[in-house]
Amino acid sequence: DQQVKQNSPSLSVQEGRISILNCDYTNSMFDYFLWYKKYPAEGPTFLISISSIKDKNEDGRFTVFLNKSAKHLSLHIVPSQPGDSAVYFCAASAFSGGGADGLTFGKGTHLIIQP
Amino acid sequence: DAGVIQSPRHEVTEMGQEVTLRCKPISGHNSLFWYRQTMMRGLELLIYFNNNVPIDDSGMPEDRFSAKMPNASFSTLKIQPSEPRDSAVYFCASSFRGYGYTFGSGTRLTVV
Numbered sequence: 609d610q611q612v613k614q615n616s617p618s619l620s621v622q623e624g625r626i627s628i629l630n631c632d633y634t635n636s637m638f639d640y641f642l643w644y645k646k647y648p649a650e651g652p653t654f655l656i657s658i659s660s661i662k663d664k665n666e667d668g669r670f671t672v673f674l675n676k677s678a679k680h681l682s683l684h685i686v687p688s689q690p691g692d693s694a695v696y697f698c699a700a701s702a703f704s705g706g707g708a709d710g711l712t713f714g715k716g717t718h719l720i721i722q723p
Numbered sequence: 724d725a726g727v728i729q730s731p732r733h734e735v736t737e738m739g740q741e742v743t744l745r746c747k748p749i750s751g752h753n754s755l756f757w758y759r760q761t762m763m764r765g766l767e768l769l770i771y772f773n774n775n776v777p778i779d780d781s782g783m784p785e786d787r788f789s790a791k792m793p794n795a796s797f798s799t800l801k802i803q804p805s806e807p808r809d810s811a812v813y814f815c816a817s818s819f820r821g822y823g824y825t826f827g828s829g830t831r832l833t834v835v
Contacts, residue, residue, distance in 0.1 A: 642824065651727070651814055651826030652766075697766065701821065709779065710756050711824060715765035 611635045612700050614714035622722050627685040629717050631698030634679065638700040642711065643672060643683045646695045655696075656683070685719075693721045727827035729815050735833045741803040744830045747796055748817030752825075757790055757800050758814040760829070766814070772798065805834045 613632045621627045629643075639660035644652035658665040658672045658681070665672050671684045685692055695718050699711040728747040736742050748755045756771040770780040772792045780790070787806070792798040802809055810833050816826045 640821070644826075649828075651816075651828045653826070654824060709821075710768040710771045712768070713758075713766040 609634070610714075611638075612698055612712050612714040614696075614698055614717050616717050617715070618718040618720065620720045620722055621688050623690060624687045627683075627688045627692065627719055627721070629683040629685075629696050629698075629719065631681050631683075631714055632679060633681075633700050635700070635702065635712070636679070637702040638712075640701045641672070641674060641681050642699045642701070643670075644697040644699060644713075646697060646716070652697055688719075688721045690721050690723060693719060695719070727815055727817050727825050729813075729827035729830050731830060732828065733831045733833075735835065736805055738806055738834055739804045740834075741801065742805045742809075742832060742834075744800040744813050744815075744832070746798045746800070746815030746827060748798070748815070749823075749825055750796065752817035752819045752823070753795070754818045754821070755792060755798050756816045756818075756824075757798070758816065758826075760812045760814060769800070802832075805832075807834045810834050 611634050642657040643655040645655045646652045656667050656670045656672050658674050663674050674681045695716045697716045698714040701711050730745045754773050757769040758766050760766045769782045770790045771778055775792045788802055790800045812829045812831050814826050814829045816824055818824045
């Protein structure tokens with residue numbers, strides 16, 4: 609049973625427009641969420657995160673929104689640039705006792721920015 | 724900081740052989756994770772260590788897989804004997820108290 613779901617395997621967006629990537633989760637114990645970006649032949653790179661005590665976190669062109677009641681989060685990229693073309697992974701974690709218990713990943717969304 | 728360092732980058736081995744993947748976490752990080760990425764299953768957590776102690780190995784697929792962390796700066800993931808279905812990209816990641824998860828570049832394993 610997949611606890612973190614990214615239902616769009618791919619997304620194509622025109623350069624300069626907004627890219628919206630979605631993620632749903634089922635485990636109510638998750639309280640920390642992250643987005644990672646991955647280029648071919650490289651490891652995932654941290655992009656932005658959000659704690660469950662917030663509903664929005666912004667970092668430059670990237671904003672993550674969290675809707676806890678719907679168990680849904682989204683990543684907005686504005687404006688989209690060609691270098692944003694990559695696979696984006698949504699990940700979630702449930703901290704226990706202040707330690708780290710690993711991340712549960714979605715299967716990723718391949719974002720393609722069209723010139 | 725050099726980041727999380729994994730070796731080798733690529734490994735091709737014959738079925739039945741032993742394979743050892745290596746990871747050096749970021750200095751100061753106290754948690755280390757091994758993940759496997761396949762087309763079918765995406766990124767799966769195999770095992771993680773906190774302060775060099777294995778905490779959860781429920782993601783390890785079979786007894787053929789084992790992992791060790793003899794000290795804070797080194798970990799290995801061993802597959803013995805290897806099988807073609809073990810072919811995947813294996814990632815190591817480290818963090819400090821759950822924050823700053825950083826991944827290595829991965830080891831692409833091919834078992835023929």
